[in-house]
Amino acid sequence: MAQRTSELILAAESSLAFLAQLQEEEEHHEASTIKDVDMTSYEPVATRPEVSRAAKAAALLDVLEAASVEKSVKQGMAHVKVQFPDRSVEYVDVDAATTTVGHVLYLAWAKRQSTPKPSDAPRFVGLFQGQEVPSDWVLLDCGLALEGTLHLQLASSSRSATANMRPYDHATISSISNAYETQSDDSNTYNNPTMHRAAWIEHSVRPEEDAFATALDQLYTKLEMVEDPNQLCQQVLSQYVEILQNEIEARVKAGVSSSSSSSSAPAPFSLQHGFSFQNKQPDPSVLLNELKNERNTWRLLYELRDLSIQKHDDLCVLQTSSQLPLTAASTELDAIAALENRNQLYALQKTVLKWLEAVAAENVVATTEKRHMHARTLKQLQRQRRASVVCAMDPDGPLREGDSYVDDDDAEDELDLLTSVWHLLRAGKPREAADLCIQLGQPWRAASLAGGEVNGACEGDDGVTRWGNPYRILWKHMCWQLADATDHASMAKTTSLRARELERVIYAALSGNATVVLSSPTCASWEDHVWALTKAAVGHAEDDAISHLLELKAQSTTLALELNKDHLRLYRSFLATTKAVGGQYVSSMESLFADVSGSANATVRDQASHPHRRIQAKLVSSRVDVIIRDILARLVDTDDKMLFSWDLGPSTHDVSPQLLRFGAHFVLFMKTTGEVFDVDAGHKVLKAYLRHLVQHKQFKLVALYASQLPEDARAAVYAQCVTAVPSHACLAAIAPFCSPPLFAHVTKTAAEAMMTMPHASDADRIGALDILCYDESHRAEAVVQANSLARYFVLQDKQSSLTPLLAALPPDTLALLHRVDFGDRADDLRRAVREHLAWKAYVEATEAYDAWRSLVGSRRAVSCFSEEEAEVKTLLFRASVALAALIDVLHFEHGWLLHCGVANADVLRARCLPSLVFFAHRVQMETLAQVERLQFYPAAAIPTMTLALARDALQLADVVADEHYRVYTAFSMDETRHLLALLQQSALAHLACAP
Structure with missing residues (x-):
């Protein structure tokens, strides 16, 4: 239900x-x-x-x-x-x-x-x-x-x-x-x-991006609280890997496939491919690969740091195996353990190998279907039973006598098995590969894969119980020869040839024959090449350590099977062979990565130029400075000659947001862990990501990522962020990361930038005041900037913008300023407040005049005395309010805009005061004319009203000529002549109205 x-x-x-x-x-x-x-x-x-x-x-x-x-x-x-x-x-x-x-x-x-x-x-x-x-x-x-x-x-x-x-x-x-x-x-x-x-x-x-920012915020929050910062840093790296893994799984679940899957060759890296989001549709598979590459880089950093933390005091650089702490009583396992615990380079290579195998394990899909290998071929041979038909069913039969008698489905099963075995070996799972062979009916192949186990014995029964292969080096030698063998001319089927190629690669990998692995098309990626060479180097180091141990044992006894002279001679011969392949990388990983970058395989060379693979190569060598200076910084700043600044304007690079985010987190993480690198290069990387966030108006993330910058850099970044997102939410995000002086500087800089933008509208300039009004302690600066805008609008003949300008300031502004003690700035503040009051009076006067003018222009015809009386009262009230407001400006205390510290006060007064005088005259004279046209009003009352209006209009001469307010200084010669003409009209009107 x-x-x-x-x-x-x-x-x-x-x-x-x-x-x-x-x-x-x-x-x-x-x-x-x-x-x-x-x-x-x-x-x-x-x-x-x-x-x-x-x-x-x-x-x-x-x-x-x-x-x-x-x-x-x-x-x-x-x-x-x-x-x-x-x-x-x-x-x-x-x-x-x-x-x-x-x-x-x-x-x-x-x-x-x-x-x-x-x-x-x-x-x-x-x-x-x-x-x-x-x-x-x-x-x-x-x-x-x-x-x-x-x-x-x-x-x-x-x-x-x-x-x-x-x-x-x-x-x-x-x-x-x-x-x-x-x-x-x-x-x-x-x-x-x-x-x-x-x-x-x-x-x-x-x-x-939000999840990464949360993890970074937690790192900064908890760093001072924990006893073990290294553990916290490892937790953050684990979170990075988990975030990316979740995103990868979500994309795979949605049906996005990786271009580097086993069914297709890996796509070479191109900085323009899949990143230019504004000009082309990004390929989902490219984005998925970028997520995987970043996850692999963070995972490698985690493994390398874990190695450094766990074995920091024990590891050192050993030149030869003779420096290992081994005795004649040691076992081969002791030799491997000593190598891993004492030899820094070996432990590093084992860590890299473990990382590469973990990356490969993600794509392992081994066949699990139970099959009887070559059962169809056997049945076919049993049915025919002819002398001319070859009946060799041993594993080497097709190599000797050809594959014409092998059933096609059996050949396909053989290829599937070998493909799965290769993937399991590549993922570091040799035991699983042997178990699969047993499960699918080839136990002999499982035995051939398991011969590399190190010889050992139990401690409790005097070494009676033993395991491993005492002739391990002989097994490796045979695997090497099998990989080198290329005589398969008798095979004709494509499936059989592919299976033989896989078999060669498998045994080459087991024996350290990296030359065969690298030349095979099966090994077609940068990771595969690095893995093959690293595995060869690790194998050579292990064989060398065991050889040294056997030489020590041979000095005291020759009873053990593995101490026979022929066996030791084979050991030395095999080491000489592998030294030219894997031995050259035992002492240097940098040369290994250099050789991979110069591979004969074009795809591998292209992949080696990918930023993440270059970063991974340098991480192994602990070259953090090179990563930041020569890789990350070069991606976002190709012109080293330009002087660095924190201007977050449009950029010329075309780097993906994912790579920008990784670079920013990498720089911040390395800074937190105390790594030494070029600070300016790190700032370039952070600047690129901050530019991306500001362009997308992500002010919360900008506040976090810029919080670790120097104060001058934070001021520049935060100001540009506020300019891009002028809102209280943006200010609230930035405020916790700023000291009060810095926050005041940010808001002032942002407001000035918004007001002085070349193409900014008046509304944008007025809106900038809202930034200064966010914090009450910055209200004085808001008044100063409002005064500056008011002067700008008047000089641009935009007096209509003064009303919304003053309305942008909160009503309690002057009350707040009155309660604050500004110390040395008190005189400047008093002048700013005086100027603000002057502009406020001017706006009130123009609003009162506009209200009177709209009333005069909208008068309608009346039909009786009561209607006319109501209109006259309203008209006279509006006229008196307008006249009072205008006189307040003209008789502003000590002169309007005087003693305010305004440099161009005379120009501003000349723009404003004459028009106010003319407004005052017009209010009185047009009101007088309206009164004279009254129809129903008593005739005896009209002269009384008109006389007062004419007298007030004539008294404007005294208002203008008053030396205290100096209004007359704002008039030009033409305006003075016009004023005299108006006063003449007022005088004539006064004479006409006199009894």
Whole structure:
């Protein structure tokens, strides 16, 4: 019953979502019939009858009963509808949390292609709510869990995307909200552009970036609290690996395959391939490989640090095996243990080998099907029983007599087994490889793989119980020869030849014959080549240590089998052979990586140039300084001659955000652990990632990553971040990482930058004051900047902007300033407050004048005395308020804008005061004219009112001529003549009104 109820709820919610889509489609159809309408702002209103809606709703409910839709919704997937311009649609079921926008569009496009190829897919750009969507964003990042619409169109490098669109290049993707198990916001949200921007900002980063920032924040928070910082750092590295592993698994689960899988050759690295998100659709497989490469780098760093922490005091550089602490009583296992515990280079190589095998273990998929190997061939031979048919069924039979009699399916089984054995050996699982051979009916092969076990004995029974292979070196010698053997001309089948090649590589790897491994097409990646050479070096070091031990034992006894002279001679001969292959790398890993970089294999050479592989090679040698200076810094700053600055403007490099994030975390981690490197190079790397975060308006992450920079660098970065995201939320994120003086400097710098931007609007400049008003202690600076803006607006003849400018300051500003003791700045503050009051009086005067003027311009005809009386009272009230406000400016205490410390006060007064005088005269004279035109008012009362108005207009001469306020100094000669003409009119009016 509960399941059925849940299904009904899902169906109901889905139907509501479909009804919302139907309404949107109907409104779009109606809007498309209206010409000359701006579609970006027009909001159509549906007018179709409800009968049609009900019919279509019933049809949609029928669609909901489709099994595929129900199944996808129940599993939490998004049933995404892709609508093309011809109103035809395609549906794809995807995981909204892991599927990218570009991948969804490709899936819809591929459904319409007969033979879809990723290389043939057009490049698209997504637009959501008027904002561009990078194609590598997942659907959930774009807010498609809500009832939004994502528009995708063909990208263009030379013209705008809209201008270059073809009919089939535009598609609309809409989602069913309940498939994400989230509720849709109120529809009014989508009509608020401010809320659009705020919601958009929160989804501008990759999913793993927030998790990395959280781990870094925990490192800084706990670093001073823990007793063992090394353990904390290891935990952070483990978190990095886990974050990336979770993201990789999510992408693999979503169907994204790696380009370096076993079915295809690894793709060479190209800095332009898959990273230019703004100009091309990123390949999901490239992004997946980048995640794997980064995870492998962090995992290697974890293993190397773990080795250093665990064996820091015991390891040293040994030149020869004779320096090992061995005696005649030691066993071969003791020799290997001494080598691992004392020889630094051997322990390092074993760590690298362990890391490479762990990386390879991820892709191991061994066959588990139980089979009787060569059973079909045997049955076929038993049926024929002819003398001409070869009946050799031993393992070497096909090598001697050809493979013509081997059944094709048996040959395929042999190839599958050897492929699985190779993958298990490559992953460091030789025991599992031997067990697989036994399981699949080839115990002889399991025995051939197990001959390399070191000889040993139990301590409790005087060495009676022994294990391992005392003739281990003989076994390795035979494996070497088998790998070198190339006589398989009698084989003709491709499957048999491939199986033989795999067999050669397997035994070459077991014996340390790296030359054969490297020349085989089976070993086709950088990791495979490094593993082969490292395994050869490790094997040579072990054989050399055991040889030294046997030489010691031979000095006291020759009773043991392995101490016979022929055996020791074979040991020395084999060591001489392997020294030319793996022995040259025993004392240096740098030469090993250099040889891999110069490999004859072009793919391996290209992969060796990948930043992460270059970093991994230098990590093994502990060259942190080279990693930061020559690899990471060079990627983001190719011009070393330019003087470094913290300007986060547009960059010329094209490095992926993933690599930028890795570089920033690598630099910060190495700084935390006390590694020595070029500080300027580290700052370049951090600057590149901070630029990326600022461009995407991720102020919370900017605050964290810049917190470890020097104070001047933090000031520059935080100021640019606030300039890019001028909001209280941004300031709140930055404030905890700033001292009060630094925070004051940041807000002031950001506000000044916003006010002086060349293309900034008046609204942007006024909005900058909101930054200064965030902290009450910065309110004085807000007043100073408001005064500066007011002067700017007046000089630009934008007096209308003064009203919103002063409204931007909180009402309690002057009260706060009155309570604060500014010490040495008190005089400057008093002058700033005086200037602010002057501008405030000016704005109040202009507002009062505008209110009077609007009243005069909107007067209507009256029909009786009572109506006329009410209008006259209102008119006279507005006139008196306007006149009082204007006189307040003209008679401002000690002169308007005088004694305020304003350098260009005379120019500002000349721009403002004459117009206020003319406004005052106009208020009185036009009010006088309005009174004279009264129809129902008593005639005896009109002269009394007009006389007072004419007298006040004439007294403006005294206001202007007052030496205390010096208003007359603001008048030019032309304005003075105009004023005298106005005063003459006032005098004539006064004479006319006199009794």
